[in-house]
Amino acid sequence: MRQGILGVVAACLLAGGVLGATAMASTEDMSEPTQAQPVLPRENLAIVSASGRHVFSVELARTPRQQQVGEMFRTTLPDTSGMLFLWAAPQQSDMWMENTLVPLDIVFIAPDHRIQAIAENAVPRSLAHISSHGPVSATLELAGGVTARLGITVGDKVEAPSLEKKS
Template identity: 35%
Template structure:
């Protein structure tokens, strides 16, 4: 009887610890990349996105290539561990994107709107960037995202 009580107590403790554990990170079903929340503070108010995090060279090189669509509230955040003058292209990218370059202080530096799919033309940042946000082409204009707006995400602390 005592053995059953101890066993039951052990099970209750194990379940309690499992309930307190941090939830597993959410991942995108297509890319397998971690999903996180990002907010852009615009003159019209905050806008929220769920973004895939591309934070290593392989993930950044793949980006949003071969995607046929991108939901209005989704995007990809390219995280550069060291600030750099970033330059992007649209090779193998099937959809138009807005490429939003974000400075080390978390402010939008410049926006390349409605980029041309499959283009090899370089799309550069106007300064040192810590991250680049890609969203559906035309979305930045629709939401009123402008240079100087603040991006809220853990990489811009």
Template identity: 40%
Template sequence: MIKRRVLIAILALCASTVQASETCSPDAVDLRGDWGQAHFSVEVADDAQEQQKGLMFREKMSASAGMLFVYKRPHRARFWMKNTLIPLDMIFLDKTGRVTRIAENAKPLDETPIDGGDNVLMILEINGGMARGLGITVGSELRHPAFDSAIAAWPCPAE
């Protein structure tokens, strides 16, 4: 347990020391809030097949990495951890990129549904414990080019 706490602290430090980039990239997200900023490299799951597989069968994930699930329209999101081998934090986002809910340390291999609530447009999955370690909270903002810049809480800069 102590090793896990130390690891989470180190992971949080690694992610928090990377400042948000000046530009947006399809393979990265930036998060900000009263707690500061963080940058994660992401794999994007934007079709049914990628979303169904998600991070299943992965034995590890880099501290500064994650998976961003992008949907065509806001919906009620429910996830589970079937065949997922690592604990994850699931960060649920509305159409403006604001964090609406965080499911912390989802238990590997657990088939209990995790409810992200209504009006979810995207979900960011990162290593379990990272959200708390960084201080990410409901209301934090995420930036990615998949958000409509006309309504995004933190839009990508104009090119």
């Protein structure tokens, strides 16, 4: 009987250690970022506006950690690149520029794949919240000033394989 109890106690301690290590690992994964993340998988995304069809090569931020780090600590963002944050379900998107070193245009994409709102030239390192003001299925970060320069506006259509998969 004593061996049975010791076995149960040992199993509980082992399980507690494993669970504790798992919890610790997930906490570490969401710790405060200190450096830019590696380049994420990319796809082409197009915005169709009155001024034409504008194609960008965007990184796909799918996981909570990728979304947390975003464009932080990067020193450049080419005008033809960006980052697409894909939300599991439509939700209000609140972004900020903490540890982001370059100005960004933040484009909020509605579930119908149209641009719902644009925050132009978000200020680097700002902690101010930038809101979609309603549910969106994705958020796109582009180099600051790109949307104005290309004539991209609210209501324009966004086309991307990842958005089509969500429909």
